[in-house]
Amino acid sequence: MTIEKPIVFGERKHLIMDYGPVSFGMIIGGCFMSxxxxDSRDLVVSRIWDQLYLYAAKEINDEELSKKPIALTKNLGGARGLAAIDWKCNGIEDLILTGRDGFISYFERKGEYPDLYFEDKGYVYDKDKELPFNIPWENSELLETDSLDGYSDPGFHNYLYPIYYKFGDAGACNLIIGDSSGNLWWMPDLSNQFEKPRYEGTRYIKDKNKV
Structure with a gap:
């Protein structure tokens, strides 16, 4: 009987070419933060089914981006859009993250560079109705998405891609959110700029037969 020996490949390494990384992986979202x-222009990317990574940089050049990134979350997973936002009006950028279920979450920055991470603080809620924001799939040409044999829930399936938009008052944390059904959503910050952002939504009920 022949005894097979396993092949040992050694430590995993990122592939690097002359001008930087071959690939960041499959990226769903990204933003620049300080x-x-x-005065830094750090690149933060969301890698699908993985987590968030920080590439410390000032010039966004090949040498900076070829260095090993810092992991910023713990067991995030999924596909995440993201936007940097000064949520607590203290000059420190936190993150807004989204998934494929149409919800919007707030992640608070913890620690100091390079020993820092972002902690999931839960959904973003409507300022009056105290309901979590959920952006539904709305496309007249395709009324709902396919479940792909149970892979996704058509009742809660809408990839969101948020960006911070500076408009009007300097401290306002306005958001523009694009989604996979082809819409752009405007979420103006209704706070007084000295408190956490406040957004207003419209109450709606999902079809109980599809949820």
Missing amino acids: ISAK
Whole structure:
């Protein structure tokens, strides 16, 4: 009888070419933040089915992006859109994250560079109705998505892609959110700029036969 020996490949390494990384992986979202220094242009990316990574940078050049990134979350998974936002009006950028279920979540920054991470603080809620924001799938040409044999729930399936939009008052945390059904949603910050952002939504009920 022949005894087979397993092949040992050694430590996993990122592939690097002359001008930087071959690939960041499959990226769902990204933004620039000032984390490693006040004047930095750090690149934060969301890698699908993985987590968020920080590439500390000032010039966004190949040398900076070829260095090993810092993991910013714990067991995030899924596909996430993201936007940097000064949620607590203290000059420190936190994150708004979205998934494929149409919900919007707030992630609070913890620690100091390079020992920092972002903690999931839950859904973003309507300022008056105290209901979580959920952006539904709305497309007259395709009324609902396919479940792909149970892979996704058509009642809660809508990829969201948020960005922070500076408009009007300097401290306002306005958001523009694109979704996979082809819509753009405008979410103006209704706070007084000295408190956490406040958004207003419209109450709606999902079809109980589809949820």
